[in-house]
Amino acid sequence: MKQMLRKKDVWVLLAALIGAFACVTLIQFISGRIDGVASMVFLLAVFFVSMYTDGYWWGVAGSVISVLAVNFAFRTPYFAFNFTIPENIFSGVVMLVVSFMTSTLTTRIKKQEQLRMESETEKMRANLLRAVSHDLRTPLTSIYGACSTVIDNYDSLGREQKIKLLSEACADAQWLNRMVENLLSVTRIDADGVAIQKTPTVLEELVDTVLVRFQKLHPGVPVEVKLPDDFIVIPMDSMLIQQVLTNLLENAVLHAKGMTCLTLRVFTLGQRAVFEVIDNGCGIPKERLKTLFTGTTLTQDTSSGGKHGMGIGLSVCAAIIKAHGGEIKAESTPGEGTTIRFWLETEEVDTEETEDEQ
């Protein structure tokens, strides 16, 4: 990364200086005199170098080279260094000062930009944390309550009542676990934008794993699956993409009221594998669609919508897909249903590896 930046900086420096040199030579060729123009053009070059490189040193180097170049080629005596003329020294000093100040300014702007980004992620995290801690407390209260009720009233409670209380505690513990898994996924992506670990994953195996888990949790909800026939391999962090698909399917179950049909469809579009989770439930109001993935409406949602805060799951999904270099979008018609669609880059597969010995 650092090496790359260095290389880029060298190219900026060279391009700016060569450009300036060519420009001045051209002017000299046309008008025959350049004494006044040369310094100005090189000053502009130094300005560009300072703006588009990192740190002070490229700008300073640019200005030193410019001073020498102007002195050597475009000042009397031509093609010889002469630092005795005060005018030449003065123009050199001006160039140095300009480059230094430009570099300082651009560095400061870059720093501010970074700070702004950081505070934005910080804000999003704070939002998430607030919503999550609210969401964690509800199931915990119920687990704690159910268990202590059973312990304190063991003899007076009937068998049925005990089982009812304990199975509620069990269900809430599972819900809690899903929440924690979402949080773990967030920490796995890492805020510093460190690239996630991608391993080639077979699409069919991924979908199978997700469905096996989903049907364990929601045995009464059938999912219609439409997959392409081809052998498709997608480089991904399979644990995170599983999380995305599980979240999307579960959201449909929890929020799409009146849903009768839940479909998971995957198709390829050129190099992309497009995933769709389609429900025919109540849909999402238009004004909610815009902020669906950003997590900005989290706080209002959770206070009004009970314990199943929808925003967390979706903002986690969005973060995961973004980290994979894909895109996620939602389409919804109130009353008719919602489609959440995301795509991931696939891997080329040479199927001639299949051996058929019989």
Added chain:
Amino acid sequence: MSNNKFKVLIIEDEANICSFIQTLLETNGYQALVAQTCVMGMTMFISYNPDLVILDLGLPDRDGLDAIRSIRQKYLTPIIVLSARTTEQDKIEALDLGANDYITKPFGTGELLARVRAALRVNRYGGGSLPGGVFSAQGLTINYERRKVFVDGQEVRLTQTEYNIVAFLSEHAGRVMTYAAIVRAIWGDTDASSTKKLQVNMANIRKKLGSRPGSNTYILNELGVGYRMIEEDAKPLEPAEETK
């Protein structure tokens, strides 16, 4: 105290987790021993010689992987690893060191008992030497002598390689086999593309067995780790203990 019960050693530092595993195992006819640290676990392992070890990887005194290493130097006792949800790499490492299976926290009680049963079943290496030479699980039947596979009585035509994979997985039914272990058993050596070769073969096997994503799966995916054949139905099936 009957002495013909299977002895299970639980090495886990969380007292609450120990307690529920112990209760679960004891009510299901196993004898459970508990060790809270790795060092204590090793001492108890040597003095009690258990039939199975359930090992947590995150122990306070030593890395659980060390315990697998030192047990495997001398003993073939099955080991089930309890892992917190971390990366696939940790699971693969534990399996490569000689652990027989892993189970991810939090787990259902039914899931744990199934793993314990599978691990305690006698290792049947060198398939084909089975009594009767037949494996059957939920409609899938493998006849080792005739090297044939049937689904609901219908013969499934597999290639040599595909048959070898299915047979290998069935010999270790109920246990996860890593990609590397399967590749070693089928092709002998491993190279960069061998996992993909296995995955392509598996895709064909699934198609031929009539498995659809999410249903009718005889071979379960452990994404990023390997495959697991469902348990053989030898004993009468217990009701699935899926907590809702």
